[in-house]
Amino acid sequence: MLGASLNPDRYSNIAVKKLLLNNFQVTALGSKAGKIGKVVIENKIINLDNVHTVTLYLNKFRQKEYYDFIISLKPKRVIFNPGTENLDLYRILDKNSIKYIEACTLVLLSTNQY
Secondary structure, X not given: OEOOOOOOOOHHHHHHHHHHHOOOOOOEEOOOOEEEOOEEEEOOOOOOOOOOEEEEOOOHHHHHHHHHHHXXXXXXXXXXXXXXXXXXXXXXXXXXXXXXXXXXXXXXXXXXXX
């Protein structure tokens, strides 16, 4: 997850908890280091392997610094949660054959479509 928040009222924080409840492995990056339950929020880019899904909770302007990182992960898909839509990144993902969807992670989880 990109854009994880320590604030328990933020959707990214709630999504981390729901992903864990649904037995998904979660790696979280945010602007502030800390923890959501057992998940450590990293505030720097880290090396990751075998990433299936990147779920975004960053607006399109804050996403720019992560373009190369997202591509380097070679995820199967990127989820653009409401408010994160980004035509520039869609084009980059298309060029790299990475699927993406505009959807809400919380809705996908609650409807067993994640």
